[in-house]
Amino acid sequence: MAKPRIFVSSTFYDLRLARGELEHFIRDMGYEPVLNERGQIPYGKESALEDYCYNEINKVHILISIIGGRFGSQSKASDKYSISNIELKTAQKQGKQVYIFIESGVMSEYFTYVKNKDVKGIQYSHVDDVRVYKFIDEIYAMSANNQIFPFDSMPQLITYLREQWAGLFERFLDGEAQVRLVDMMNKMEQVTSTLEGLAELYRTTSTSGDSDDKNRMMDEILIQNHPLFSAMRKLLRVRYRLFFTNEHEMDEWLRYARAGKKLVSSPKLWDEEDRDDFTVYNVSMGKDTHYIFQVSKSLFDENKSLKPMLPGDWDDSLISLVELNTPGDDDEIPF
Template identity: 40%
Template structure:
């Protein structure tokens, strides 16, 4: 069975006993402890030894960082120490992190904050000012940076007991909610399906309505009336005022200029061979310049009319 792997990060010589106590506690919980001095990190020959420590963090679940008064070995890849770089690596990999700082160092850190920039101060607990600078960096992180001061290894053990017990209790609670979550997910999936169905039916209805409108427009009484009145030998088709205007222009008609507001008719005029003709179309046949859909039963003969005026005032047929 898989065990949670816990990486223990700290300087070695000054915290050797603390590391041993924490290792024992980790194993008592049934977890796997990962410590450099115990050979838990496989080293190769391709790169620097410290890089294998950083790579191993990718394979653990938890990192426990213990910060004491010694800076430790400097990293060859960054200005930090190796243990500090291990902690930064865990942050970058979004691992669960627990940070413990020696109480004396942490108290001195507050003094450091009040005297930053003063190079004449000698610190008692930290052997390198970079320790305080690193604590400042950790405190400035937006999350996953809970810090707990300690005096003895038991302080660390007791804190981890509480934390890991809380994690386990939260896990049990989440397990009891799995059924509720599945129900909610089922409702969400159903709602998604219904939304897709509504969208499909809406689009289908829209397409159906468009198809019906196109069918009705193809045999619109207005087109048949214009074809008949003007004796056009081919099929007439228009769906807007502009298309009708273009058609009539092809037959020598010109639309009335500056029609009166709210006039009931649109008028087109033509004059050939001393014969003046006027084609009148009821304005309500167009809505926003688009031809209204009408059936033959709804059509009235006076919707479109042709008036012919000869030079002597006599009506006659069009001369074509």
């Protein structure tokens, strides 16, 4: 089952108790904590140890940064930053969700630093290196993803995180509801278009006795507004209008738009018998991301032409899209 991976970034010796409490809280939430002292970051021999910490941020979903009074180990990248500073900067550069916590004593003295940063020789009691305050300056200067929460105790910090993550989940649910609303409106628009076309057909041919012409025109209207097109647009993330009249045209579109390759049979993706009643394609939905796309053969007649269908007769099981996971792939989560 997919779990959010949460990277905990801070200096170690002065904040090791806080890191331990955060680890327990993250596990209690059902998420996966990532802490370097727990062996959760795989190290190799090809690069410096800190590089593996930065690389691991590529594989997490959230980073929690705790800033205390110690500067910590200086990064090899720059003498301006510690390793934990670079971890935070890396997460922000990658657009990860970050939460920044600063000990209240450090935060209070920071404002003294702001007023006296040009004074030479000044000593600060809450930090061991003025570079801690210089880095907080940089955080405040960022345009986004830089909200700072001063804290006095770990229960206060954990309560804040619990409320924030509840808010993220609420936003995700609201987004899902919005997607369903847009989908419903698109379906209503499709039904309206079909009805308008049928009404126009009835009006223009009401005096004609040629039923074959009426049926042919009705089929054309139904094909133009076929529910397969809107279903494929949604499933394959297509932003433009989709239209074809037969299986060959669909093959061509899949080949050019989604690098689609028709397969003789479907790979074993389910614990069920082979789906011989489906046409199967291997399609690409992005870099190194491949899917199996299946289309029911019942949508086409014996000449491989698309059969007319009313929107109300559509069944979502007529097409499907399943991701082909490769070894080492990370599970995706909604936030």
